[in-house]
Amino acid sequence: xxxxxxxxxxxxxxxxxxxxxxxxxxxxxxxxxxxxxxxxxxxxxxxxxxxxxxxxxxxxxxxxxxxxxxxxxxxxxxxxxxxxxxxxxxxxxxxxxxxxxxxxxxxxxxxxxxxxxxxxxxxxxxxxxxxxxxxxxxxxxxxxxxxxxxxxxxxxxxxxxxxxxxxxxxxxxxxxxxxxxxxxxxxxxxxxxxxxxxxxxxxxxxxxxxxxxxxxxxxxxxxxxxxxxxxxxxxxxxxxxxxxxxxxxxxxxxxxxxxxxxxxxxxxxxxxxxxxxxxxxxxxxxxxxxxxxxxxxxxxxxxxxxxxxxxxxxxxxxxxxxxxxxxxxxxxxxxxxxxxxxxxxxxxxxxxxxxxxxxxxxxxxxxxxxxxxxxxxxxxxxxxxxxxxxxxxxxxxxxxxxxxxxxxxxxxxxxxxxxxxxxxxxxxxxxxxxxxxxxxxxxxxxxxxxxxxxxxxxxxxxxxxxxxxxxxxxxxxxxxxxxxxxxxxxxx
Numbered sequence: 001x002x003x004x005x006x007x008x009x010x011x012x013x014x015x016x017x018x019x020x021x022x023x024x025x026x027x028x029x030x031x032x033x034x035x036x037x038x039x040x041x042x043x044x045x046x047x048x049x050x051x052x053x054x055x056x057x058x059x060x061x062x063x064x065x066x067x068x069x070x071x072x073x074x075x076x077x078x079x080x081x082x083x084x085x086x087x088x089x090x091x092x093x094x095x096x097x098x099x100x101x102x103x104x105x106x107x108x109x110x111x112x113x114x115x116x117x118x119x120x121x122x123x124x125x126x127x128x129x130x131x132x133x134x135x136x137x138x139x140x141x142x143x144x145x146x147x148x149x150x151x152x153x154x155x156x157x158x159x160x161x162x163x164x165x166x167x168x169x170x171x172x173x174x175x176x177x178x179x180x181x182x183x184x185x186x187x188x189x190x191x192x193x194x195x196x197x198x199x200x201x202x203x204x205x206x207x208x209x210x211x212x213x214x215x216x217x218x219x220x221x222x223x224x225x226x227x228x229x230x231x232x233x234x235x236x237x238x239x240x241x242x243x244x245x246x247x248x249x250x251x252x253x254x255x256x257x258x259x260x261x262x263x264x265x266x267x268x269x270x271x272x273x274x275x276x277x278x279x280x281x282x283x284x285x286x287x288x289x290x291x292x293x294x295x296x297x298x299x300x301x302x303x304x305x306x307x308x309x310x311x312x313x314x315x316x317x318x319x320x321x322x323x324x325x326x327x328x329x330x331x332x333x334x335x336x337x338x339x340x341x342x343x344x345x346x347x348x349x350x351x352x353x354x355x356x357x358x359x360x361x362x363x364x365x366x367x368x369x370x371x372x373x374x375x376x377x378x379x380x381x382x383x384x385x386x387x388x389x390x391x392x393x394x395x396x397x398x399x400x401x402x403x404x405x406x407x408x409x410x411x412x413x414x415x416x417x418x419x420x421x422x423x424x425x426x427x428x429x430x431x432x433x434x435x436x437x438x439x440x441x442x443x444x445x446x447x448x449x450x451x452x453x454x455x456x457x458x459x460x461x462x463x464x465x466x467x468x469x470x471x472x473x474x475x476x477x478x479x480x481x482x483x484x485x486x487x488x489x490x491x492x
Contacts, residue, residue: 001075004028007444008059010083010161012103013037015058017066018440022077022453025463027441031065033058041100046107049100052089052164063229076231080239080447082246082439083162085182088140093156095167102140113139116200128189130278130286137183142201157209162240169237170219173209181288182242188276191294214290215239215450238450241290243439244270245300249290250442251408251435252461259407263414267308269393273299277400283355284396303393306350308386309414311363315382319375330417333380339482340381342367344489347385355393366489380419387423388486394428407432411467425472426479432470
């Protein structure tokens with residue numbers, strides 16, 4: 001019987017499962033559930049909650065579907081988990097949720113993080129947490145403590161969404177250093193949980209689960225869970241990570257100077273830094289990467305840009321020819337030269353941008369000449385503007401000491417456009433590599449590493465399919481000149 005690795009990606013819209021063949025590294029089956037976007041509860045403006053047990057129900061459906069796609073049955077060697085970051089799950093002593101999970105896009109905790117930042121001081125927070133406490137998991141718990149004090153007294157442990165799924169799989173409570181760091185509960189200077197922050201908020205340190213390495217046995221599939229999932233009891237859970245660190249792992253981004261990028265509705269640039277450092281202006285977030293250790297630091301520097309692919313979709317609805325596809329838009333953009341004949345577009349029309357100091361300048365078009373410019377110029381200028389926002393953020397990373405020479409991305413969304421890819425390579429000077437992978441497949445490969453099935457990342461990712469390599473143009477000056485013009489407009 002073929003041996004597989006099982007990976008789960010616990011998202012806020014669905015749960016995806018994938019089976020990866022151990023020997024070949026081939027993705028044998030994938031499925032997600034629900035087929036329509038999972039509901040998010042928002043009983044007040046700015047709130048976003050989900051029932052943790054709904055994730056488990058979705059996981060069961062996705063598991064049944066992937067198992068049905070493997071005709072000879074599935075012998076699973078190990079399980080890995082990727083999950084939506086920054087969420088808060090509170091359980092009582094019976095290990096059942098006390099309330100719905102407060103998820104990543106919930107904004108109610110911002111004032112609590114701001115007060116902690118002011119009280120503890122920017123110098124301490126940045127030196128120890130590498131970030132402002134912000135709207136992350138610790139601040140969300142502070143909201144619960146103040147607004148639901150009776151419930152807070154019943155909390156036995158808090159955990160992240162991936163920790164809760166691991167609990168349902170194994171019955172064991174644990175978390176990781178990477179997970180604590182994304183919740184602002186890890187002190188990088190002291191290499192331990194952030195006691196000063198916990199004390200300031202009034203949280204007992206034993207409210208945190210025990211810590212296990214990201215790649216390690218974190219429990220074994222219980223008989224009860226195995227019966228629900230149609231699997232054998234005793235399968236080890238050997239990897240867990242938040243979705244952005246896991247996306248980087250999926251793309252084999254583990255070493256300093258490597259970048260994982262995504263460009264859907266919003267865009268993410270996630271780079272690996274080889275030293276403990278931070279942005280003094282807190283325009284990016286810094287977490288422990290999946291392979292971080294105190295003796296050999298590997299930090300994930302996360303830049304999120306709200307106004308990226310959403311601009312391209314707006315252009316399609318409002319400027320492109322009626323019914324034009326994205327491939328058609330990409331072809332039209334190629335007819336315009338580098339620099340879009342002088343048009344510059346700032347893509348920041350989707351809310352406040354952290355990398356701009358939480359300013360919301362909006363989207364704006366500059367340099368249009370009614371006698372010279374057409375749709376192709378506007379489409380290209382939009383794609384260039386999105387790329388330039390990536391470059392602007394990557395320059396922040398470079399100021400932190402990151403050398404950017406290689407960008408890995410999935411072959412999806414904006415990366416399907418030659419103009420987008422070539423502009424990013426041209427303006428950054430980095431080589432771009434496109435791969436066929438996703439979060440659940442990455443989690444499965446991570447499980448193989450954690451279980452010792454793969455001796456090292458080279459073995460785990462040896463079968464990762466590289467679809468294309470885009471080298472920077474020999475003459476990068478046109479890209480650099482267009483970017484400088486764009487940046488001057490932004491700085492005004």
